[in-house]
Amino acid sequence: MAQTGQTATGAPIGAPTGTRAGATAGDGTVGKALEVLDSVASYGRPVRFSELLADTPYPKATLYRFLQTLTNQRMLTFDPERSTYAPGIRLVRLAHAAWAQSSLAPIARTHLDRLSALVGETVHLAQFDHAQVLYVDKRNARQPVEMFSQAGKIGPAYCTGVGKVMLAHLPPEDLDRALAQQSWHRFTEHTFCDADSLRRELDAIRARGYGFDNEEHEPGIICVAVPILTAKRRLLGALSVTSTTTRTDISQLGLLAPQLQTTARAIADEAETWAFPQSETTPQGGA
Template identity: 80%
Template sequence: MAQTARPGDGTVGKALEVLDHVASYGRPVRFGELLQDTPFPKATLYRFLQTLTHQRMLAFDPDRGTYVPGLRLVRLAHTAWAQSSLAPIARLHLDQLSASVGETVHLAQFDHAQVLYVDKRNARQPVEMFSQAGKIGPAYCTGVGKVMLAHLPPADLARALDLQSWHRFTPQTLCDADSLRAELQAIRARGFGYDREEHEPGILCIAAPVLTRAGRILGALSITTTTARSDLDQLARRAPQLQATARAIGDEAEAWAFPQPPTTD
């Protein structure tokens, strides 16, 4: 889902909105498609696309007449992954947890009231599912999303709930704020949460928050399986191991600091 620029964001915000729209297609996109899906006049949209292409944030294929995210954006994304995501810090913890439980392990962070999957380890017997590293998912109906929502300060939670789509993916999806608030209260009480086939049929998960020592939410960690090979009771037995791994990631993230440049005499 592309993020909409706010009135005070000016030209930069609008250009980033165009960039977001191009990326949201997940494939090369033509000018005519963007013109239909964005609020900008034809000349304005063309100007933004030209600028983003000149700056290598987009790449244009003249043979097909399509735009895709550019290599400069790829470079910036790699830098952001290394400096802003939990993924580099959590890598070994994810490897160990995945090897131990034999199921799919996800690491996610909160991005504009949505879930951003920043890393993933596949099960010994992989299952096709929505989540992939770099993909955005809904917060209100995923295990990682709900545990992150559960640990937001009240004002931030209210804003995040206002931004949820409340689309019913399955019969189990919680589709209103009141129902979800009750679920979030239960998550805070027990320290972990579930996805009970709320986002995808046949997919179950148990999720735990990655927190600072002060209780600030950094991200979330989950173990995901299918109804064909497990159930919620079996997942619940993984909770202590999952929570211990989430705490280890939180402790390491809090202690981590950028390397300092060498001093010169």
């Protein structure tokens, strides 16, 4: 689980976090407002105006205008007693729609249940989100262990098992762009902290077809991960089995790679044939 004082990427507040996946020059006011929304959400708790002012590049009046608009649109809520902002209830509806329509979670649910029952360890399903890892579903181990990753959380790509296997299967230009956006914060003594060393690790992952997190993000937490790829090798996401160094070791987790790969293929096959239900009635003629 994330500890107090961490950003949404899992780095301690104040640590470099790389390029934020926010507004580009052509995104205008909408992009900037969404950056403010991202900033509010990244705290993981209600946040005061003064904190946001210090965390965002916008002048006081501009930031206030964005916050007012987002609040009016129910994307944020404002608590007048505590003078704090928090994500709004409208986001719950949008998040549910995104989960149902854009994530692998609904497709993968039964496959994750089956894999979790088989291995008895924590299972993660993740997708790539602007050079970071988005955990979209999770199954706890028979003996749960507290860790950072939870469904809906964003994590770093360069030091997580699911992140590395997804990076390893990006097209070259996309990989270059993603590596340029990594923070390279050292979480543990095992963390990859530069692009060159990580590229060598990614070469090894591509060669064997799976990757590991060897206490690179959290001390004592290890995992084996595989990419979820279509038949044409398009990246859909990643799957991992996570445990602790007190229960097992990397070599033992590696023995689970074939089961992970079988599950990943099943998820990919179902994703390729997935079609959203059509309306029972089709409009005839003009509008």
